[in-house]
Amino acid sequence: MKDEITREDRVANLKGMGCSRKRVEDARFTQGQGNYVDDVKLPGMLHADFVRSPYAHARIKSINIDAAMALPGVKAVLTAQDLEPLGLHWMPTLAGDKQMVLADGKVLFQGQEVAFVVAADRYIAADAVELVEVEYEELEVVVDPFKALESDVVLREDLDLSVPGAHGPRKHANHIFTWEMGDQEATEQVLDSAEVVATEEMYYHRTHPCPLETCGSVASMDKVNGKLTLWGTFQAPHVVRTVASLLSGIEEHNIRVIAPDIGGGFGNKVGVYPGYICSIVASIVTGAPVKWIEDRMENLMSTAFARDYWMKGKISATKEGKITGLHCHVTADHGAFDACADPSKFPAGFMNICTGSYDIPVAYLGVDGVYTNKAPGGVSYRCSFRVTEAVYFIERMIEVLAIELDMDPAELRSINFIKKEQFPYQAPLGWEYDSGDYQPAWDKALKAVDYKGLRAEQAERVEAFKRGETRKIMGIGLSFFTEIVGAGPVKNCDILGMGMFDSCEIRIHPTGSAVARLGTISQGQGHATTFAQILATEIGLSADSITIEEGDTDTAPYGLGTYGSRSTPVAGAATAMAGRKIRAKAQMIAAYLLEVHDDDVEFDVDRFVVKGAPERFKTMKDIAYAAYNQAIPGLEPGLEAVSYYDPPNMTYPFGAYVCVMDIDVDTGVPEIRRFYALDDCGTRINPMVIEGQVHGGLTEALAVALGQEIAYDDLGNVKTGTLMDFFLPTAWEVPNYETDYTVTPSPHHPIGAKGVGESPHVGGVPCFSNAVQDAFRPFGNRHTNMPHDHWRIWQTANDLGLHD
Amino acid sequence: MSNKMHVKLNVNGEDHEFLAEPRELLIYALREKLNITGPHVGCETTHCGACTVTMNGKSVKSCTVFVAQANGAEVTTIEGLGQPDALHVLQENFKEHHGLQCGFCTPGMITRAAKLLEENPNPTEEEVRFGISGNICRCTGYQNIVKSILSAASELNSAKEAAQ
Numbered sequence A: 001m002k003d004e005i006t007r008e009d010r011v012a013n014l015k016g017m018g019c020s021r022k023r024v025e026d027a028r029f030t031q032g033q034g035n036y037v038d039d040v041k042l043p044g045m046l047h048a049d050f051v052r053s054p055y056a057h058a059r060i061k062s063i064n065i066d067a068a069m070a071l072p073g074v075k076a077v078l079t080a081q082d083l084e085p086l087g088l089h090w091m092p093t094l095a096g097d098k099q100m101v102l103a104d105g106k107v108l109f110q111g112q113e114v115a116f117v118v119a120a121d122r123y124i125a126a127d128a129v130e131l132v133e134v135e136y137e138e139l140e141v142v143v144d145p146f147k148a149l150e151s152d153v154v155l156r157e158d159l160d161l162s163v164p165g166a167h168g169p170r171k172h173a174n175h176i177f178t179w180e181m182g183d184q185e186a187t188e189q190v191l192d193s194a195e196v197v198a199t200e201e202m203y204y205h206r207t208h209p210c211p212l213e214t215c216g217s218v219a220s221m222d223k224v225n226g227k228l229t230l231w232g233t234f235q236a237p238h239v240v241r242t243v244a245s246l247l248s249g250i251e252e253h254n255i256r257v258i259a260p261d262i263g264g265g266f267g268n269k270v271g272v273y274p275g276y277i278c279s280i281v282a283s284i285v286t287g288a289p290v291k292w293i294e295d296r297m298e299n300l301m302s303t304a305f306a307r308d309y310w311m312k313g314k315i316s317a318t319k320e321g322k323i324t325g326l327h328c329h330v331t332a333d334h335g336a337f338d339a340c341a342d343p344s345k346f347p348a349g350f351m352n353i354c355t356g357s358y359d360i361p362v363a364y365l366g367v368d369g370v371y372t373n374k375a376p377g378g379v380s381y382r383c384s385f386r387v388t389e390a391v392y393f394i395e396r397m398i399e400v401l402a403i404e405l406d407m408d409p410a411e412l413r414s415i416n417f418i419k420k421e422q423f424p425y426q427a428p429l430g431w432e433y434d435s436g437d438y439q440p441a442w443d444k445a446l447k448a449v450d451y452k453g454l455r456a457e458q459a460e461r462v463e464a465f466k467r468g469e470t471r472k473i474m475g476i477g478l479s480f481f482t483e484i485v486g487a488g489p490v491k492n493c494d495i496l497g498m499g500m501f502d503s504c505e506i507r508i509h510p511t512g513s514a515v516a517r518l519g520t521i522s523q524g525q526g527h528a529t530t531f532a533q534i535l536a537t538e539i540g541l542s543a544d545s546i547t548i549e550e551g552d553t554d555t556a557p558y559g560l561g562t563y564g565s566r567s568t569p570v571a572g573a574a575t576a577m578a579g580r581k582i583r584a585k586a587q588m589i590a591a592y593l594l595e596v597h598d599d600d601v602e603f604d605v606d607r608f609v610v611k612g613a614p615e616r617f618k619t620m621k622d623i624a625y626a627a628y629n630q631a632i633p634g635l636e637p638g639l640e641a642v643s644y645y646d647p648p649n650m651t652y653p654f655g656a657y658v659c660v661m662d663i664d665v666d667t668g669v670p671e672i673r674r675f676y677a678l679d680d681c682g683t684r685i686n687p688m689v690i691e692g693q694v695h696g697g698l699t700e701a702l703a704v705a706l707g708q709e710i711a712y713d714d715l716g717n718v719k720t721g722t723l724m725d726f727f728l729p730t731a732w733e734v735p736n737y738e739t740d741y742t743v744t745p746s747p748h749h750p751i752g753a754k755g756v757g758e759s760p761h762v763g764g765v766p767c768f769s770n771a772v773q774d775a776f777r778p779f780g781n782r783h784t785n786m787p788h789d790h791w792r793i794w795q796t797a798n799d800l801g802l803h804d
Numbered sequence B: 001m002s003n004k005m006h007v008k009l010n011v012n013g014e015d016h017e018f019l020a021e022p023r024e025l026l027i028y029a030l031r032e033k034l035n036i037t038g039p040h041v042g043c044e045t046t047h048c049g050a051c052t053v054t055m056n057g058k059s060v061k062s063c064t065v066f067v068a069q070a071n072g073a074e075v076t077t078i079e080g081l082g083q084p085d086a087l088h089v090l091q092e093n094f095k096e097h098h099g100l101q102c103g104f105c106t107p108g109m110i111t112r113a114a115k116l117l118e119e120n121p122n123p124t125e126e127e128v129r130f131g132i133s134g135n136i137c138r139c140t141g142y143q144n145i146v147k148s149i150l151s152a153a154s155e156l157n158s159a160k161e162a163a164q
Helices: A007-014 A026-030 A066-068 A080-086 A124-129 A183-191 A237-248 A276-286 A296-302 A387-407 A409-416 A438-446 A449-467 A527-541 A567-594 A620-629 A685-705 A759-779 A790-799 B028-035 B089-096 B108-119 B125-131 B143-163
Strands: A046-052 A056-064 A073-079 A090-092 A096-102 A113-119 A131-140 A177-182 A196-207 A216-222 A227-232 A255-259 A288-291 A307-317 A323-335 A362-371 A377-379 A472-482 A502-508 A513-517 A544-552 A600-606 A605-608 A613-619 A640-645 A656-665 A670-680 A739-743 B005-011 B016-020 B054-055 B056-059 B074-076
Touching: A026 B108, A046 A124, A046 A276, A046 A296, A056 A640, A066 A073, A073 A276, A080 A276, A080 A600, A113 A124, A113 A276, A177 A183, A183 A323, A183 A362, A196 A387, A216 A276, A216 A472, A216 A656, A227 A237, A227 A276, A227 A685, A237 A255, A237 A276, A276 A288, A307 A387, A307 A472, A307 A739, A323 A377, A323 A387, A387 A409, A387 A759, A387 B016, A409 A438, A409 A472, A438 A472, A438 A656, A438 A670, A438 A739, A449 A472, A472 A759, A472 B054, A502 A527, A502 A567, A513 A527, A513 A567, A527 A544, A527 A567, A527 A685, A544 B089, A567 A600, A567 A605, A567 A620, A567 A640, A600 A759, A605 A620, A613 A620, A656 A759, A670 A685, A685 A739, A685 A759, A685 B143, A790 B028, B005 B028, B016 B028, B028 B054, B054 B108, B056 B108, B089 B143, B108 B125, B108 B143
Parallel strands: A046 A288, A227 A255, A307 A377, A323 A362, A513 A544, A670 A739, B005 B074
Antiparallel strands: A046 A113, A056 A131, A073 A113, A090 A096, A177 A362, A196 A307, A216 A227, A216 A288, A307 A323, A472 A656, A502 A513, A502 A640, A600 A605, A605 A613, A656 A670, B005 B016, B054 B056, B054 B074
């Protein structure tokens, strides 16, 4: 056989790892042919809507559904009373707590689900919601977690204080858990005797992932065959199937969960919400398919929020700036139910990554979880579990320490980086960082922005401002972050007892194309494009000939889903490993066809060649065909493989960000002049997709740092329940970003990839915040809390006397 | 129900007639009566633009237009912009420049961008950013959307010049 094309062409034809392959998803999305949950339409389908509590804390005296039921077109109105016989009026949360599905005797936050109305169309359902009469008796509202821990008002009357919670003993009726890591005594000793100590208190405000598509589900109970099908906005469809089975008693093989196209997740769609459960019950009760789609206000008021961490830090150092110890305490406001989506053994997620990128000899972290009259949640909005909080904490503590030491914050970081030769690095709060090379990344970033030149310009600007020549001050925001993603090893990571492995199953078709199914689910990350690239490189078939399927639990192998940047580190690894199983069998087939020993052929791009005789080869297409049409001694026909991958460790992507900002002190408006982002996510699968993830993550970071907030008044009313009040940046507010990279592969991942979707958010929030705070540093600022909206920036300027 | 009205709409060149309550929103008439599911519902308060369609030559948020207001109108949605074998230049450029991720905002965004380029065939980056500021995207950070639209504008202009 004569080979017409060059090896270079063969590599290019594969469209494998490392190329900016265009996305296969885009054909349907650009033509309006996506299939999102609200696009699911079944014959006879009913529509549901919730009656929600207007109060943050109240006892329910009565619910009268008569008028609602009398409205033509209304099929059912469910209350806790209807769910109780089924044991479904409460459900377990992912955090070891339980949550009311429908209000059972009282309501604990504004917007809580009270009754579920099912009607012929969405308008009738909405009308019927208005006709349900609920009589409430208002109770004292507690929205401040510190007051909650001193209050006589008991929020969770269902809990017995003498019985330990899921994470140990509780100290107060409104206390959920205490979680401690590190060595408290040793840390305090170091802090007490340190040359320099900086302390700071900071509030990482409550916000919300707010994907453009809200949450929803369509449940269809086929009573004839005993099969339940559930479509929905699920970042973890297999977990939803297991939970649905455990709760409903329907055997798991009789439940099919389908996550169709998902319009963004960002952590919002990890949990199980009352709407999902109610749509299932309603379908069983009515015998018809039932659709529930929340509106934007319901999404912001009731589905999982993020952050709400009150953090107190102490950091110590030598006079030269070498950090000697770190102490962190968090009061974590979890709202009415502990519904955080964290691995079971980590009630504060991976907050214990809060020593960051620095070699800190000793550290302590304590977290107290608290109930308040706010919506439940605590999900990781575009970050691995609570890592945004951890990185914000350490990157602010570094800045505060730099002020205390009167030192440049870039230099302070350099002095304290974990050095390349220290990896794998054992951090004081329990993690083993897999790989990193921080200093070159930092130097590259500082050089790219001409850091010294910027500092000189800033100093000149301060003088010009003082002379009255300008009303704009200048800030240089820095951050150097280490993420911890890819949860995770089954030995310490599980959700509801299920280990956090992931999976891939591959079938090669006789003509040399393939389908691969994974336990993850894309919400815009482009898995159908990038996982095919991993496989193309591993099995030598073009990515264009490989279909990637996810999200249907009847066909996809069991996996824990997509969040915490775990898809590439875990399912991506499973994909590579399954590909290698295919390749191992292909090698035996090739050797048989070429009539040589197995060890005498080697893989080369898209074929196996006889060692030393490159003209003798069999392409993977030849091999695929042979697998189905030849009886090969000692081998089963067919070419399939499955891999369940339990990662040996997390992966630790890192990055160096710089933001240059001008702030008008009279209007409080920040202008982002420049944003430089260097990411090291290990091996890069698709640079175009990586860059897109960085742009998006940075923009969500901008939102959180500069204005996005879920705010409550003292009565527990949500003040930011619509997009009028809840800040989502438009094209007008967002700058162009400069992206850059270094590559430090993960030593334990089959292809060395670390994951990137959330890094820009994790590193971006402190970078934007540090830019604002740095602008005010020459005028005496030490720390102000986010979100830095125009009013708060103006207030900071005012407090510092800049309007005098 | 007795309070339904007779509605006529021309959507993507095709005439439709149906009965609807006057309070029904145009987006639900399109999605649920006519099975045109390209435009999406993101907020129902006119902020996000996922439901953007062109109505009588103007970009509108179909989540805050009653079918009663739309009666007799000509409506264009993403489904009317291009065909699988003949994509609109914006559809091509969004694919080429990674101008989308989850795809939920994309139909509204492209529909708005198409109108923008009719209103202003040669926009600056600033004009593009202002022109699409009624359409929110949560995934892309807009950089590649802006790039896609500017590239589409330039292609359209080159084609126009070539035709002259």
